[in-house]
Amino acid sequence: MIIPNVRPQTDYLYERRGPWPQPLPSHPFGLSPAVVHVPRNEVWRWQWRIGLRYFITLITFWFWAAIYAFRNRSLKPVSDSEFEDLLTHSSLSKFLSNELNEREKYPKNEKLDIFKEFLDAHPQEKFYVVDFSLLTKLKPYPGIYAVPTMSLFKGELVNGTRKVVAVYLYDTKKMFTPADGNAWELAKYFALQSGAVRIASSAHANLHFPYDSINAISKSSLPKDSVILRLLLPHLDLTLELNYAVLNSGTSPMLNKQYLPYSAFPADAAGLGGMFIDGYNGMEGNPSYEPYEFHAIPKDIYTDYGTFLFAYYDTILDFVNKVVAEIPKDEYVDLQVWVDYIRTWVNDFPHKDKFFDAAGNFIVKEVDTPTNKSVFVIAEVIANIVWDLSVGHAADHYDYSNININQAPLRMRVPPPDSKDIPPLDRKKLINWIDIFKHHYERKMFFAPRNVTFLKDVRYDFHKPHEEKLRKLNDEFLKNLKKTEANLTVYNYIPLDQITPSIQY
Numbered sequence: 368m369i370i371p372n373v374r375p376q377t378d379y380l381y382e383r384r385g386p387w388p389q390p391l392p393s394h395p396f397g398l399s400p401a402v403v404h405v406p407r408n409e410v411w412r413w414q415w416r417i418g419l420r421y422f423i424t425l426i427t428f429w430f431w432a433a434i435y436a437f438r439n440r441s442l443k444p445v446s447d448s449e450f451e452d453l454l455t456h457s458s459l460s461k462f463l464s465n466e467l468n469e470r471e472k473y474p475k476n477e478k479l480d481i482f483k484e485f486l487d488a489h490p491q492e493k494f495y496v497v498d499f500s501l502l503t504k505l506k507p508y509p510g511i512y513a514v515p516t517m518s519l520f521k522g523e524l525v526n527g528t529r530k531v532v533a534v535y536l537y538d539t540k541k542m543f544t545p546a547d548g549n550a551w552e553l554a555k556y557f558a559l560q561s562g563a564v565r566i567a568s569s570a571h572a573n574l575h576f577p578y579d580s581i582n583a584i585s586k587s588s589l590p591k592d593s594v595i596l597r598l599l600l601p602h603l604d605l606t607l608e609l610n611y612a613v614l615n616s617g618t619s620p621m622l623n624k625q626y627l628p629y630s631a632f633p634a635d636a637a638g639l640g641g642m643f644i645d646g647y648n649g650m651e652g653n654p655s656y657e658p659y660e661f662h663a664i665p666k667d668i669y670t671d672y673g674t675f676l677f678a679y680y681d682t683i684l685d686f687v688n689k690v691v692a693e694i695p696k697d698e699y700v701d702l703q704v705w706v707d708y709i710r711t712w713v714n715d716f717p718h719k720d721k722f723f724d725a726a727g728n729f730i731v732k733e734v735d736t737p738t739n740k741s742v743f744v745i746a747e748v749i750a751n752i753v754w755d756l757s758v759g760h761a762a763d764h765y766d767y768s769n770i771n772i773n774q775a776p777l778r779m780r781v782p783p784p785d786s787k788d789i790p791p792l793d794r795k796k797l798i799n800w801i802d803i804f805k806h807h808y809e810r811k812m813f814f815a816p817r818n819v820t821f822l823k824d825v826r827y828d829f830h831k832p833h834e835e836k837l838r839k840l841n842d843e844f845l846k847n848l849k850k851t852e853a854n855l856t857v858y859n860y861i862p863l864d865q866i867t868p869s870i871q872y
């Protein structure tokens with residue numbers, strides 16, 4: 368075994384007494400490990416740059432939320448094309464699954480039976496499902512309704528969307544199609560509501576919390592002057608305290624305490640809790656809910672949103688790969704230790720044998736990206752970290768916070784349709800004024816971006832005299848980010864000048 372470099376403690380951030388992951392105190396088995404001892408300077412920096420803004424919004428925004436709720440008291444109609452846009456084009460489209468076209472891979476998939484009549488009627492057609500059955504674990508407050516749904520779409524992307532076929536209500540086993548008039552109109556709201564609940568309270572969590580382990584381990588185990596720590600630091604800024612507050616604060620939005628004006632979710636913490644656990648651990652036998660595992664390459668998304676995210680991933684991978692080529696050889700052993708530590712805390716993080724050959728050199732693999740034919744395996748992993756913490760996270764917030772809350776609500780005040788024949792909807796009765804008020808408040812507080820620093824300005828601390836090449840790569844990276852935005856072939860889900868380099872909200 369190679370004994371790692373033994374260097375003085377002063378060569379490390381926080382003298383190597385810094386943050387480290389541990390089981391989350393409140394959910395030691397059900398959720399990803401967390402960091403509960405956040406360095407004091409990081410706490411203060413977060414309080415000053417972000418926490419203070421939360422406080423100011425909390426005490427001042429009620430007036431604007433009330434005006435908004437007064438002017439937008441009822442739900443707004445959702446046409447079929449708007450519905451298709453929301454579930455197959457917006458950030459919610461990341462839930463669109465290809466599983467119905469992979470029967471050999473998932474032969475026991477219950478959705479093959481649920482949607483059998485449609486699949487059998489058009490055996491040559493490609494079908495996609497958006498599965499929000501995660502809500503079976505949700506226990507709403509009395510008088511509030513939220514149910515698990517599955518929506519079926521078909522065909523190739525046309526103008527960035529796929530055609531809607533049906534919405535299935537999982538609890539009551541009722542199927543609705545665009546031919547079902549008022550019942551169809553109501554079913555669409557429940558489908559959109561379940562999507563809003565999944566992205567805001569469960570799926571987004573996997574972009575945040577598993578990366579806390581990587582954040583803490585990088586700061587505590589890589590020497591301050593290592594190339595990779597200097598590359599990662601701008602992407603680790605402000606996040607540990609943010610995540611600590613979300614997971615531990617008594618006023619966290621995850622607790623949904625009803626005396627707080629921004630608590631818009633349809634259930635209390637216990638009623639939401641099962642969804643967080645399933646969102647991380649997966650739902651057995653359901654391909655739409657696989658357990659959280661670290662994926663070096665982002666998972667396929669079968670929509671324009673995926674094309675957008677991959678465009679930036681390629682740019683980031685190209686940059687990181689070139690930086691990895693410049694890492695001095697005496698830093699390789701530090702990276703082996705870093706990888707080993709992370710593996711202990713992050714599900715499926717690759718073993719160091721995947722990154723280093725027997726002689727201790729980086730392993731190279733063939734790829735087929737617009738910019739590279741081969742990359743270092745370790746560069747893919749580091750690119751994933753940079754991408755998730757910047758573009759992957761920020762795009763989710765930016766796009767989701769632009770979705771109309773009067774079309775994709777978090778609460779419904781009427782039960783879902785129980786037959787295909789129901790009277791016309793009174794859209795004012797579908798939701799209460801206070802539900803809109805709280806949702807608008809919560810959006811302003813937690814869903815809308817709260818940018819502090821920007822990816823377009825990121826400057827890595829490549830300050831050593833011999834690091835001219837790294838400084839040039841940094842310049843080139845910023846230019847390539849601009850080129851990526853200019854050359855997008857799909858909708859621009861978040862302007863480059865709104866992307867943060869780290870998780871700041």
Ligand SMILES: [Fe+2]
Nearest residue numbers: 571575760872
């Ligand atoms: Fe976030």
